[in-house]
Amino acid sequence: MHAAAIEEFRQYLKKENHRITPERFEVLDYALDYEGHFGADELYVKMKSNSSNVSRATVYNTLELLASCDLLSKRNFGENKTRYESNFNRNSHEHLICINCGTIKEFSEPQIEVIVREAAEKLGFVSTGHSFNIFGKCSNTNCKQNKNV
Amino acid sequence: MHAAAIEEFRQYLKKENHRITPERFEVLDYALDYEGHFGADELYVKMKSNSSNVSRATVYNTLELLASCDLLSKRNFGENKTRYESNFNRNSHEHLICINCGTIKEFSEPQIEVIVREAAEKLGFVSTGHSFNIFGKCSNTNCKQNKNV
DNA sequence: TTCAGTGCAAAAACTTTGCAGGAGG
DNA sequence: CCTCCTGCAAAGTTTTTGCACTGAA
Numbered sequence: 458m459h460a461a462a463i464e465e466f467r468q469y470l471k472k473e474n475h476r477i478t479p480e481r482f483e484v485l486d487y488a489l490d491y492e493g494h495f496g497a498d499e500l501y502v503k504m505k506s507n508s509s510n511v512s513r514a515t516v517y518n519t520l521e522l523l524a525s526c527d528l529l530s531k532r533n534f535g536e537n538k539t540r541y542e543s544n545f546n547r548n549s550h551e552h553l554i555c556i557n558c559g560t561i562k563e564f565s566e567p568q569i570e571v572i573v574r575e576a577a578e579k580l581g582f583v584s585t586g587h588s589f590n591i592f593g594k595c596s597n598t599n600c601k602q603n604k605n606v
Numbered sequence: 607m608h609a610a611a612i613e614e615f616r617q618y619l620k621k622e623n624h625r626i627t628p629e630r631f632e633v634l635d636y637a638l639d640y641e642g643h644f645g646a647d648e649l650y651v652k653m654k655s656n657s658s659n660v661s662r663a664t665v666y667n668t669l670e671l672l673a674s675c676d677l678l679s680k681r682n683f684g685e686n687k688t689r690y691e692s693n694f695n696r697n698s699h700e701h702l703i704c705i706n707c708g709t710i711k712e713f714s715e716p717q718i719e720v721i722v723r724e725a726a727e728k729l730g731f732v733s734t735g736h737s738f739n740i741f742g743k744c745s746n747t748n749c750k751q752n753k754n755v
Numbered sequence: 756t757t758c759a760g761t762g763c764a765a766a767a768a769c770t771t772t773g774c775a776g777g778a779g780g
Numbered sequence: 781c782c783t784c785c786t787g788c789a790a791a792g793t794t795t796t797t798g799c800a801c802t803g804a805a
Contacts, residue, residue, distance in 0.1 A: 474759095475759080475760090476758095476759060476760060476803090476804055476805075477804075477805090478759095478760065478761080478803085478804075480760080480761070481760090496794080497794080497795075498793085498794060498795085510762080511761085511762085512761060512762040512763065513762085513763085513764095513795090514760090514761070514762070514763080514795095514796080514797085515760075515761060515762075517794095517795065517796080518760080518761090531684065533682050533684045533686070535680065535682045535688070535737075537682070537686045537687055537688060537769070537770075537793085537794075538686060538793080538794060538795090539684070539686060539794085539795085551725070553725060553726065553729055553731050555731070556734060562729045562731075564725045564728065564729060566721050566725065568717065568721065569721065572715050572717060572718065573740050576700070576702060576713045576715065576740060577702065577740060577742055579713070580702050580711045580713060580744075581744065581745035582702050582704070582711075582740070582742035582743065582744055582745070583742050583743045584740055584741070584742040585705060585741050585742045585743065586740075586741045586742075587738070587739060587740045587741065588684075588737070588738075588739050588741075589736070589737070589738045589739075590736060590737050590738075591722050591725060591726060591731070591733055591735075591736045592733070592734050592735045592736065592737075593726055593731035593732050593733040593734045593735075594731060594732045594734065595729075595730065595731055596730035596731070624784085624785090625778085625779055625780075625783095625784060625785065626779075626780090627778080627779070627784095627785065627786080629785080629786070630785090645769080646769080646770075647768080647769060647770080659787080660786085660787085661786060661787040661788065662770090662787085662788085662789095663770095663771080663772085663785095663786070663787070663788085664785075664786060664787075666769095666770065666771075667785085667786090686768085686769080686794070686795075687768080687769060687770090688769085688770085
């Protein structure tokens, strides 16, 4: 299924002297299968409900590792919880978030890479990533109702 | 001291039918005096240590109001806590965050407003704001040490 | 064999909520 | 005088930590 991602993760773990454990690959599997953005606890609950017995601590720890090796991206849309999304076979993109219903849309804008590079250089940073979120109100008719962010 | 901001806040409260209470202006005062970005709880602790007796709930509530009327901006730098910063007499700006020591630098880039406008229009959103954060490593020599984000 | 990784539960950090009393309009 | 706001503490949410045990190398 996610053979390429699994291989990439395995090599990363090896290189960084982290142990290769079945739990870690189980988390990877669930993470890549998740549609859209997810929180660590959400993933943990989903795994539990599928009768996995991976612990909460392991899920949190593994997601951190997966973000370190760029298989996942860490996001934060202003709800004080960390969200992740799969990077696998995806291009860089930015987010538009509806402040009423929580709908998240994506867009790409090549110019942003240039801005990142120039700002980092000017201020003496080595950039490792960025997040660009636009907040607003979407055109969805029954928008107010579904507070399902 | 912050006469103009106080007046603006007063008018906002009136317009929105919120009551005008001394506690709210006390929070405003501390918020505008705060150097840089701060969390709600940080401000509460600071006020307590200055023997203010405004409650935690009131601080959280008032900061929300101050963000609604644009005297403060709400930020989130990926630490799962809401941060605020004074907007008063400040131009729009973006942030560069050091992932080691938490140093935050600012920069401006007029092009970003254009990108925001175009993306919102294309996806049918009415934009109410944006956040653009670049993460990276700063050039500070003793950077690893001070984890004082 | 060794120690990083795991499961579990408890603690921590930040925020929200419920309630009773008090003050703004 | 009617409620909105306040203070307080308790509860809620998400994440981290401590500890003893297990299993990868």
